[in-house]
Amino acid sequence: MEENIMKVNLRVWRQAGPKAQGAFVTYNNVETTPDTSFLETLDILNETLIEKGEEPIVFDHDCREGICGMCSLYINGHPHGPATGATTCQLYMRRFANGETITVEPWRSAAFPVIKDLMVDRNAFDKIQQAGGYVSFNCGGAQDANNLPISKVKADEAMDSASCIGCGACVAACKNGSAMLFVSAKISQLALLPQGEVEKDRRVRAMVAKMDELGFGNCTNTGACAAECPKNIKLANIGRMNRMFIAAKCKE
Amino acid sequence: MANLDNVKIMNPADSKIPEGPIAEKWTNYKAHQKLVNPANKRKLDVIVVGTGLAGASAASTLAELGFNVLNFCIQDSPRRAHSIAAQGGINAAKNYQNDGDSVYRLFYDTVKGGDYRAREANVYRLAEVANNIIDQCVAQGVPFAREYGGLLANRSFGGAQVSRTFYAKGQTGQQLLLGAYSSLNRQIQLGKVKSYNRYEMHELVLIKDKDGVERARGIIAKNLVTGKFERFAAHAVVIATGGYGNTYFLSTNAMGCNCSAAMACYRKGAYFANPAFVQIHPTCIPVHGDKQSKLTLMSESLRNDGRIWVPKNIEDAVKLQKGQIKGSDIPEEDRDYYLERRYPAFGNLVPRDVASRAAKERCDAGFGVNNTGLAVFLDFSEAINRLGIDVVRQRYGNLFDMYEEITDVNPGEFANEKNGVKYYNPMMIFPAIHYTMGGIWVDYELQTSVKGLFAIGECNFSDHGANRLGASALMQGLADGYFVLPYTIQNYLSDQITVPHFQTNTPEFDAAEAKCIADEEKLMNIKGTRSVDSIHKELGHIMWEYVGMARDKEGLELAISKLKDLRKTFEKDLFVPGTMDGMNIELDKAFRLNDFITMGELIAYDALSRNESCGGHFRTEYQTEEGEAKRDDQNCFYVSCWEYEGSDDKAPELIKEPLHYEAIKVQTRNYKS
Numbered sequence: 001m002e003e004n005i006m007k008v009n010l011r012v013w014r015q016a017g018p019k020a021q022g023a024f025v026t027y028n029n030v031e032t033t034p035d036t037s038f039l040e041t042l043d044i045l046n047e048t049l050i051e052k053g054e055e056p057i058v059f060d061h062d063c064r065e066g067i068c069g070m071c072s073l074y075i076n077g078h079p080h081g082p083a084t085g086a087t088t089c090q091l092y093m094r095r096f097a098n099g100e101t102i103t104v105e106p107w108r109s110a111a112f113p114v115i116k117d118l119m120v121d122r123n124a125f126d127k128i129q130q131a132g133g134y135v136s137f138n139c140g141g142a143q144d145a146n147n148l149p150i151s152k153v154k155a156d157e158a159m160d161s162a163s164c165i166g167c168g169a170c171v172a173a174c175k176n177g178s179a180m181l182f183v184s185a186k187i188s189q190l191a192l193l194p195q196g197e198v199e200k201d202r203r204v205r206a207m208v209a210k211m212d213e214l215g216f217g218n219c220t221n222t223g224a225c226a227a228e229c230p231k232n233i234k235l236a237n238i239g240r241m242n243r244m245f246i247a248a249k250c251k252e
Numbered sequence: 253m254a255n256l257d258n259v260k261i262m263n264p265a266d267s268k269i270p271e272g273p274i275a276e277k278w279t280n281y282k283a284h285q286k287l288v289n290p291a292n293k294r295k296l297d298v299i300v301v302g303t304g305l306a307g308a309s310a311a312s313t314l315a316e317l318g319f320n321v322l323n324f325c326i327q328d329s330p331r332r333a334h335s336i337a338a339q340g341g342i343n344a345a346k347n348y349q350n351d352g353d354s355v356y357r358l359f360y361d362t363v364k365g366g367d368y369r370a371r372e373a374n375v376y377r378l379a380e381v382a383n384n385i386i387d388q389c390v391a392q393g394v395p396f397a398r399e400y401g402g403l404l405a406n407r408s409f410g411g412a413q414v415s416r417t418f419y420a421k422g423q424t425g426q427q428l429l430l431g432a433y434s435s436l437n438r439q440i441q442l443g444k445v446k447s448y449n450r451y452e453m454h455e456l457v458l459i460k461d462k463d464g465v466e467r468a469r470g471i472i473a474k475n476l477v478t479g480k481f482e483r484f485a486a487h488a489v490v491i492a493t494g495g496y497g498n499t500y501f502l503s504t505n506a507m508g509c510n511c512s513a514a515m516a517c518y519r520k521g522a523y524f525a526n527p528a529f530v531q532i533h534p535t536c537i538p539v540h541g542d543k544q545s546k547l548t549l550m551s552e553s554l555r556n557d558g559r560i561w562v563p564k565n566i567e568d569a570v571k572l573q574k575g576q577i578k579g580s581d582i583p584e585e586d587r588d589y590y591l592e593r594r595y596p597a598f599g600n601l602v603p604r605d606v607a608s609r610a611a612k613e614r615c616d617a618g619f620g621v622n623n624t625g626l627a628v629f630l631d632f633s634e635a636i637n638r639l640g641i642d643v644v645r646q647r648y649g650n651l652f653d654m655y656e657e658i659t660d661v662n663p664g665e666f667a668n669e670k671n672g673v674k675y676y677n678p679m680m681i682f683p684a685i686h687y688t689m690g691g692i693w694v695d696y697e698l699q700t701s702v703k704g705l706f707a708i709g710e711c712n713f714s715d716h717g718a719n720r721l722g723a724s725a726l727m728q729g730l731a732d733g734y735f736v737l738p739y740t741i742q743n744y745l746s747d748q749i750t751v752p753h754f755q756t757n758t759p760e761f762d763a764a765e766a767k768c769i770a771d772e773e774k775l776m777n778i779k780g781t782r783s784v785d786s787i788h789k790e791l792g793h794i795m796w797e798y799v800g801m802a803r804d805k806e807g808l809e810l811a812i813s814k815l816k817d818l819r820k821t822f823e824k825d826l827f828v829p830g831t832m833d834g835m836n837i838e839l840d841k842a843f844r845l846n847d848f849i850t851m852g853e854l855i856a857y858d859a860l861s862r863n864e865s866c867g868g869h870f871r872t873e874y875q876t877e878e879g880e881a882k883r884d885d886q887n888c889f890y891v892s893c894w895e896y897e898g899s900d901d902k903a904p905e906l907i908k909e910p911l912h913y914e915a916i917k918v919q920t921r922n923y924k925s
Contacts, residue, residue, distance in 0.1 A: 017834060035540045035660075043545055043785070050783045050838065055830045058837055060328060062506040064546045066654070067426055068332040083657070090657050115477055116835050123449065126329050130441040134434035135393050138316040139309075139734050142384075142391035146348060149402025159395040159420055162427060166331055195393045 004034055006093060009101040010045060012057055015114050018121075022114065026101070034094035038081060039064060039071065041093055042104075059118040066090040066230065069165030072172070073118055074105040079169035079228045087167065087230040107172035111179070111215050122168050124214040125182065131210035132203040133186045135195050154192050161188040163231045170225035170233070176217030181225040183211050184241035185233050191244060201248035208245055262893065262909040268695040269373045274915040275356075278377040281696070282739060286746035293318030296745050297486035297753060299471055301453045301513055303330035305425070305726060306709025307492030308432035309733025315444035316435075317738055319745075322484055323436070324451045324473055326508055331433045334494060334506040335729060338425025339551035339651070340409065341417035342389075342726040344382040349406050353414040355379045360916060362724060365411040365603050366689070366717020367867035367883065368918045369526070371891070371911065373696060374714045381735040382727050386418055388734055392431040396420050409722040410552055411603040417723040422551050422650045428726055432733070450476040452840065453513040454771075455764045456489065456520045456705065459754070466521075468705035469754055472764045479834045481768050483761045485754030487745060488704045490737065491517060492729075495688035495710040497530070499848045499855065500800070501792025503685035504536060504549040514692055514711055515847040518854075522700040523693035523893035523907065525713035527851070528858035528869045531720055532801050533686030534560075534607035537658055538627040547684040548658060550630070551651055552722040555600045557635035557644065558679070560607070562619040562628050564588045569619045579621060579629050580667035580675040587631075590614055598923040605719040605868045605881075606923060608683035612801050613879060615682075622680050631678035632663060655679055683801060687725060689716040689868065690858070693893045693909075697740035698732060701893075706741060708732035713891070718867025772832055775842045780825030784841040787822050791845070791852055794818065799856050804872045808860040815853050819900070822849060850900050857894065861906055864888040885918055 007029045015022030030048075032041040039061050046056035062070040071088040075081035081091045096102060104118065112120040162185070170181040187204050190196025196203070219238055226235040270277040288296065296319050300311040303325040311323040325333060345358040359379035363370055386404070390396065396418050397405040406415040420427040439445040457470040470485035496511035497503040518524045535550045563569045564586050571577045590610055592599040602610075611628045614620070621627050636644050641664055645652065649664075656662045661677055668675040692700050692707035694714055699706050709729040716724065798811035822845065830836045865874040865881035866888070874882045890908040897904055 033541060033543070036543050037545070040543055040545050044543055047783055047785060050827065050829055053827075053829055055836075056838060058835060062327060062332055062508050063334060063337045064507060065337055065548050067337050067423065068327070068334070068506060069329075069336075070327060070332050085653075086657055090654070092658065092660075094660065119835075122328055126331075126437070126447075126449070129331075129434070130437040132441075134438045135391065136438060137391060139313045139388055139435070139738070140384075142387035145346070145386045145390040145396075146403050148390065150398055151402055152398045152400050155395050155398040158393075159397075159427075162395050162420075162430065163423065165426075166329065189395065190393050193393050193395065195391060 005031055006034060006098040007031055008041070008093070008096055008099070011101055011103045012118070013105045014057065014117050017116060018113055032093050034092065036093050037064070037089065038075070038091040038093065039089050057118065058116040061089055064089040067165060069167040072107050072120065072167060072169070074108060074172060076103055079107070079172045080230050085230060085232050087165070107168055109168070109171045109177045111171060111177060112168055124216070125166050125168065125179070127214060128179065128183055128207055128210045129186065132206035135190065136199060148194060150193060158189045158192040161185045161192065161233065161237055164233050165231055167230065169228050169230060171216065173224040173228040174217065175222060175224070176220060178219045178225070179211050179216040180219040180238045180241065181229065181233055181235070183207050184237035187241045187244065188237040191240065200244060201251055204241060204244045204248050260905070260907040262907050264910065264912070266695060267371065267909060268697055269371070270696065274373065274376045277373050278380055285739060285743045288742050288746050288749060290318050292749040294320065296320065296748060297322065298488050298490060298741070299484055299486040300324070300490045300492060301471065302333065302492035302494065302709070302711070303436070304333035304335035304492060304494060304709060305429055305432055305729030306733045307333065308429065308436045309730050310490055310492060310708055310737050311445055312432060312435035312439050313734050313738045314741070315439035321439070321445040322448065322486060323445050324448045324453060326450065326452045326476065328449055330436055330447060330449065331430060333429060334509050335429045335726070336426045337506065338726055339422045339549065340553045341407065341419035341424045341723040342385065342428060343409070343416050343723040344386045344418060344727065345379055345416060346383055346386060348404060349415045351414045353416050357414065358382060358416065361412050362715070362721060363717065363916050364921060365719055365721035367719050367881070367921055368717065368885070368913070369529070369866055369891070369911070370715055370717030372913050372915060376915070377736065378715050378728060378731050381731045384735055385727065385730045389428055389431050392434060394420065394427045394431040407553060408556060408601065410555060410601045410607070411721040419553070422553070422648070425726060428730065432730070448473065452476055453493070453516065454481065454768045454843070456516050457760050457764045458520055458702070459758065459760050465703055467703045470756065470761065472761070472768050474768070476840060477835055479832055479836060481765050483756035483765060485756050487748045487751060488706065488741060490706040490708060490741070491692070491711055492709045492733070493711050495691065496851050497685045497688050499791065499851045500685040500795045501788050502539065502544065502547050502796070504533060504547050507546060510844040510847065511851045512844050512847040515850055517692055517700065517702065517705060517707070519896050520702060521896065522702045522705060522707070523895055524690070524854055525693035525891050525893050526690035526858065527854045527894065528862055529689035529718045529867060530685060530855065531604060531687040531689060531868045532608045532683045533604055534611055534683050535630060535681045536684035536686070537655065538622055538624070538680055538682040548654070549684070549686060550655060550679065550681060552604070554630060554648060554651060557647065558600065558630040558632050559589055559634055560591050560600055560628055560630050561587045561589045562614045562621055566618055569621065572621045573623060573625050575623065578667065579631070579678040583670045584673055595923045597925050602923045603719055603721060608801060609870060611683055627680040627682045629678040630681045633674065633676045636664065636676050637674055687720055689713065689718060689720055693891070697743060698737050699740070699744060704744065706737060708737055718869055772839060772843065775826065775839060776828055776832060778823065778826045780827050782821065782825045782827060784826065784828070784838055784845050787818065787826065788845050788848065791818055791848060795852050795855070799852070799859055802870050802872050803859050805860065808856050811856045812853060812860070815849060815856065819849050822846065854894055854904060857904060858892055861892060862888055883920070889918070
């Protein structure tokens with residue numbers, strides 16, 4: 001099997017707990033290959049730490065195919081690292097140079113406190129969704145699916161907004177720690193479809209209020225969120241949400 | 253060894269299949285089952301472990317009905333459950349395409365696809381409620397793919413001759429899960445569901461009722477952030493914790509997928525059914541090295557337009573293995589489209605087990621196309637030449653991009669032209685562990701052999717027999733959660749309305765929590781030299797080598813003895829760093845690995861006891877002259893149910909649930925004509 005060995009230095013944020021003082025620790029000459037993923041390289045490093053009797057680096061990860069939204073990591077100053085339109089788990093070492101020093105930090109945001117090392121608490125995202133990210137109806141009462149024709153263009157647009165994986169890269173990338181790309185993606189998905197029309201005012205008011213309450217910042221149209229989003233969620237969603245929010249507020 | 257000579261036979265009444273013709277069973281059941289009135293529903297608590305399609309849909313629907321639900325997941329949010337990674341689609345018998353589909357045909361295809369080892373009545377009910385799922389999901393705002401006229405689009409999938417699969421790009425599982433998650437969020441907001449994230453179930457708590465019958469009344473779950481065990485009580489417990497594919501270490505499952513909750517139930521008396529039925533998916537990206545942590549699936553939908561092949565000439569295969577030529581250098585006439593050759597009627601759309609074995613057969617014969625000789629080509633040249641790259645990219649663009657990110661090769665890229673035929677870069681694929689058809693045994697009501705304990709979704713065994721068809725997992729998870737369990741659980745709970753809310757300060761909870769703590773102390777105190785992953789990889793090698801795509805008696809016996817040695821290694825030489833205070837990810841992995849080893853043995857025992865080949869279970873001793881699986885309907889027409897014998901060191905006991913087919917004639921599966 002072809003094994004082009006490469007070595008990298010990993011400068012990793014270590015923090016024992018939510019209230020502990022954290023610091024960077026550099027691990028030199030971690031051996032990996034260009035076809036190995038970034039998270040697998042962290043696995044390799046962790047195995048060597050365990051061999052030495054040390055605790056492994058804690059980081060969130062699960063599906064490792066870019067869809068669950070569990071992995072995070074600020075790598076060399078970018079959420080999910082240097083690749084565009086991809087999550088950290090889809091990042092392969094061929095993106096880095098042999099001998100490079102790679103800095104790895106947790107999401108930077110007051111709304112996402114560190115739990116341990118690189119793992120953060122993103123519960124605030126669930127709370128925003130609970131405030132109104134749904135169509136209010138009970139299972140069992142739905143009409144036949146084809147009784148509700150929806151234009152392909154609208155359905156595709158809704159699908160694009162619905163692709164958000166809730167990873168939090170948008171918040172981490174934003175200088176204001178704003179969650180507006182995340183919130184507007186859900187609001188847009190439901191606003192573009194007739195199913196979401198009925199309670200659109202109520203939804204946008206509730207979700208925006210919850211977002212503000214949880215300490216997320218406001219949008220100043222920098223666009224870092226959309227540039228760093230691993231699922232290419234468009235900035236236009238925020239514009240749509242703002243228009244809907246103003247309209248809903250006016251009706252109050 | 254399991255004593256296979258004097259096996260117990262289950263009483264047919266235990267499966268609780270309703271009377272009447274197949275098409276009327278579910279209707280009859282619903283008409284006569286006991287219900288709980290609205291005022292009583294709010295007096296009853298239900299624990300649902302898991303938030304995937306089955307868990308989230310069950311939790312939200314039970315809460316909508318008025319029950320108090322406690323819902324647990326090991327991830328940081330319910331939205332991350334591994335159902336989210338399902339790509340291809342969800343089946344339903346809507347017949348929107350007017351191509352001859354019906355509830356009966358979906359039922360028939362699913363039973364046939366499962367190689368006649370599923371329970372007929374359960375599958376019919378699944379096919380019956382499938383249409384409701386599509387209606388429910390559309391009402392939630394799931395953005396399914398649509399035609400220009402505004403109606404829903406369909407595509408075809410393996411094992412079917414109709415187009416009945418609904419999809420949302422290559423992210424169907426994600427969209428369906430986010431739909432269920434949205435309904436769950438509504439109930440959390442309304443206070444009917446209490447959501448516990450980063451909690452892992454360690455123990456099932458049984459309490460005897462006034463008649464001395466043990467009933468599932470709670471769980472001990474570990475708060476993965478604080479490291480503390482916590483107690484939760486309820487009138488019924490539902491587990492929806494997915495499959496056991498990670499027993500093999502490398503699989504398409506997420507890193508956190510594990511079988512510990514199922515094993516906790518098994519050790520408390522829930523039968524484990526058909527563990528040997530493991531699905532090996534034909535279209536995964538091949539293994540690249542020994543540091544790999546997981547395998548990535550390429551959606552089965554690619555087989556709609558992609559053609560699978562290896563070279564006709566062994567010389568070409570050798571050159572490919574040495575990297576001297578590329579797939580696109582081999583012209584049409586020198587390609588062996590072996591699925592089209594062997595199975596003319598279904599071609600590239602044969603079921604997964606058949607496609608996987610055919611790939612293995614070609615690679616074993618030396619025709620593998622990568623440096624390890626363990627890969628075949630999936631080629632889009634013909635589709636691109638027929639439809640144009642734009643149409644092909646519209647259908648599979650995100651999958652092509654995903655493939656490129658991992659392998660550095662773009663499958664849609666023009667590579668070569670020979671004799672006027674344009675060739676594009678093919679993908680390389682190889683089979684990998686993907687889904688587990690086996691699981692906790694349940695009756696028609698989805699209740700396990702433990703009273704008050706229910707199992708839904710991938711974690712039960714009920715609907716897929718020996719092989720699952722594509723786009724049927726999402727269908728089953730949501731059918732169980734939205735439309736089956738919310739009915740059947742009431743038949744149980746209706747007897748419980750006078751039972752008050754449970755306290756957790758009872759001797760049963762004390763004992764269960766003490767056991768959880770003692771088990772962790774044991775793991776911490778081994779203080780050996782081996783990391784969890786190093787032992788897990790060894791487990792995976794044993795499983796893949798001897799209990800993988802092709803099995804035989806000798807290999808399975810060897811596997812069982814190797815697994816016994818591996819357990820000794822685990823118990824004597826494991827090393828877990830850190831302490832029991834606070835988060836300890838290695839300790840959590842060690843807890844899961846202990847259960848994976850038990851699970852591995854269970855798979856091997858089952859594979860050894862089933863003396864036939866069927867679906868995902870292929871015993872090399874039982875095959876036709878053409879190399880097809882040879883079932884033994886005379887002796888093996890049963891569900892194998894394994895009962896725990898009180899210790900992981902003891903072999904489990906086999907109980908057989910005989911299958912009875914009334915509607916379908918059992919015959920040899922034929923995808924050739």
